[in-house]
Amino acid sequence: MDNQHTHDNAGVVQEFGALAPVRIGLPEQTRSQSVRALNRLLAHTMALRDAYKKAHWQTSGANFYELHLLFDKHYEEQVAIMDAIAERIQTLGGVTFALAGDIAGESSIARAPRGRESAPAQLERLAAAHETILLDARPLARAAADAGDDGSNDLIVSQVVRANELQSWFIGEHLARQAERG
Template structure:
């Protein structure tokens, strides 16, 4: 238990919630979803950085696209965090959590070209998708239909669509099809 009287629930512990899933299934779901949450926080931040620092001939359309995708990632992030709480877990919430957990590459501090921004975002989407699909299957196999539905309907579908948009912009920027 926590050494601080202000901590209501230690990270890594499970609250006793009655949602028809065993503690083992809920613990596995919390771990998997927190990893997806860290990735989602990382890509959200990458989109905001790109939004603030985009430049060039496609500035306006990329500026708007990056902000739109940022907002969509915020919604996904919130849905994942709520699912973690529903399972009785404690969510990642801090920048250090993202650094410790996500394998999405951090962008440099400097301003990048539109091509570099688009490529970095496309790589980030692929990281999320490569991890999300097996996690969705595992959730389904364990009977965690709520987590499976969230991962498939929000994480996978949204990241696939955003990846497609980014890939199309990347193809236009580089002058070749993806």
């Protein structure tokens, strides 16, 4: 087993959790805190992205076409957020999460069942995932600002919070419409 582990790490140039030296005017401790926080948001975002793709593939019912398109649009928007978060982590000298096992271990977003869910169940699950991200993101943004990491604060507020609030609102409107239909 040790030989396999040694072989797996043979080409690693930066261990996860280590910071590369970067000259961006932020102390190492600030960069380290921001990398940990951003990796958590990245894990949540990746979990939400996957939940949207599952919903896109498995949606059914009277609103199939509308939801199918909405889920795919939100999926693509989450991919863009992931890229922005990952680039910020790299800018800070960190290493990003990238593997499914790491994401599952870090994110507290509930995983969907393997089977097909009803549209209301999909929507509820997605709304809960957005709320998880938003509840984590806001204090992380404040902590980044307090530490002088304006770049991470800006990313979290302008991309993570705003996009997730908007997507959550869209999902909430669909839930409200489905409740009206009874």
